Amino acid sequence: MRSKTGQVSIMIVCLIVGIMIAVQFRTTETYYNELTRESRLEDLTLKLNSITEERDSLAREVVALREKISSMENSGQSKELQEELRKTNMAAGLLPVQGPGIIVTLDDSTRNLQPGENPNHLLVHDLDILTIVNEMRSSGAEAISVNGERLTATSEIRCAGTTILVNYNKVAPPFVIKAIGDPEMLESGLSIKGGYIESLKLIYGMEVQMQKSDRIEIPAYKGSLRTKHLSPVEAKNNKKKVE
Amino acid sequence: MWLLGLFCFIIGLIIGFQVPILLPAVYVKYTAIGVLAALDSVFGGIRAYMEDAFDNVIFISGFITNTLLAAGLAYLGDRLGLELYLAAVVVFGARLFQNLGIIRRYLLKKY
Numbered sequence: 001m002r003s004k005t006g007q008v009s010i011m012i013v014c015l016i017v018g019i020m021i022a023v024q025f026r027t028t029e030t031y032y033n034e035l036t037r038e039s040r041l042e043d044l045t046l047k048l049n050s051i052t053e054e055r056d057s058l059a060r061e062v063v064a065l066r067e068k069i070s071s072m073e074n075s076g077q078s079k080e081l082q083e084e085l086r087k088t089n090m091a092a093g094l095l096p097v098q099g100p101g102i103i104v105t106l107d108d109s110t111r112n113l114q115p116g117e118n119p120n121h122l123l124v125h126d127l128d129i130l131t132i133v134n135e136m137r138s139s140g141a142e143a144i145s146v147n148g149e150r151l152t153a154t155s156e157i158r159c160a161g162t163t164i165l166v167n168y169n170k171v172a173p174p175f176v177i178k179a180i181g182d183p184e185m186l187e188s189g190l191s192i193k194g195g196y197i198e199s200l201k202l203i204y205g206m207e208v209q210m211q212k213s214d215r216i217e218i219p220a221y222k223g224s225l226r227t228k229h230l231s232p233v234e235a236k237n238n239k240k241k242v243e
Numbered sequence: 244m245w246l247l248g249l250f251c252f253i254i255g256l257i258i259g260f261q262v263p264i265l266l267p268a269v270y271v272k273y274t275a276i277g278v279l280a281a282l283d284s285v286f287g288g289i290r291a292y293m294e295d296a297f298d299n300v301i302f303i304s305g306f307i308t309n310t311l312l313a314a315g316l317a318y319l320g321d322r323l324g325l326e327l328y329l330a331a332v333v334v335f336g337a338r339l340f341q342n343l344g345i346i347r348r349y350l351l352k353k354y
Contacts (some may be wrong), residue, residue, distance in 0.1 A: 006297045010288050011251040013306050017281045018255020019262070024278050026259075027266040034268075 059222035066094055066220065093152035093221040097143050101180035101216040102187055104132060104208065107173050111205035121204055124173055126159040131196045132177060133157065139189025141179035143218045147171040150221040167223050174207070183212040248289060273314040276331050280313035281306060283335040286342040293349045
């Protein structure tokens with residue numbers, strides 16, 4: 001029965017099957033793309049973890065090598081030079097140091113949010129840490145670290161999105177700020193009436209704890225020294241300028 | 244005859260790739276079984292056409308019910324926690340090859 005209607009129906013059905021297969025193709029294709037995107041995410045996470053580990057181990061190596069260098073330099077040089085080098089390294093943050101001082105622990109407020117209040121007010125910000133560090137310095141702190149990051153002459157404390165960066169490393173609450181110096185002086189400088197820490201506690205309800213200690217250890221700066229644009233001023237030029 | 248079918252099939256493919264419709268990812272498996280059943284019906288129809296045993300009503304109804312039944316079977320299997328769609332895959336796959344073989348023989352005889 002080779003009828004015209006038979007041909008037409010076969011053609012129509014073929015058309016429908018073609019459409020179905022094409023739609024199916026496209027759907028599975030996008031579906032698989034999504035699957036591969038997910039596996040890519042896992043890939044990147046793994047990579048990030050391994051790179052972070054590598055960075056940490058390299059940072060440890062830098063500190064160890066620096067110690068080695070300073071011990072090598074120490075041998076075979078005059079006592080005064082050794083002492084000078086040691087002092088400079090300590091002040092520059094290249095040597096781990098210890099001494100009496102104060103530990104300030106800073107954490108986000110646990111107070112309930114008032115209606116209409118900005119939730120940002122209850123979080124510790126980069127400016128809070130910066131101000132506390134500044135007050136520590138003005139009270140005679142000789143070495144400061146924030147969550148184990150030694151503050152050097154080039155260290156920054158800044159906000160990057162939702163995290164705070166110190167020495168280009170992320171730090172997270174609770175923030176432990178250690179300072180070596182005269183403990184009494186540091187404490188009275190920080191807890192002065194109407195001072196910054198008091199206002200943090202009273203107005204925003206931040207968790208601030210101060211603890212004096214006879215022995216605080218502050219690690220060395222783990223990053224690299226970047227002196228791209230620096231060069232010492234020649235002695236001659238210096239004289240001329242003074243004249 | 245089969246050239247006409249192929250021509251329509253290609254036109255259908257082109258339309259399908261242009262149409263901006265995407266199936267929900269949950270139903271992809273069921274529609275895949277449906278597509279397999281539809282393919283089987285088409286080859287069965289072409290074979291019947293070559294054997295001069297073509298019946299329009301049987302062809303159209305077979306196409307629709309086979310497709311829906313296969314998709315429904317896969318769905319039921321998923322609800323029961325049974326890989327029932329494998330049955331459809333095996334049956335339709337075997338029939339597909341059978342029909343293709345018969346069509347091939349007819350074509351060889353013809354040319």
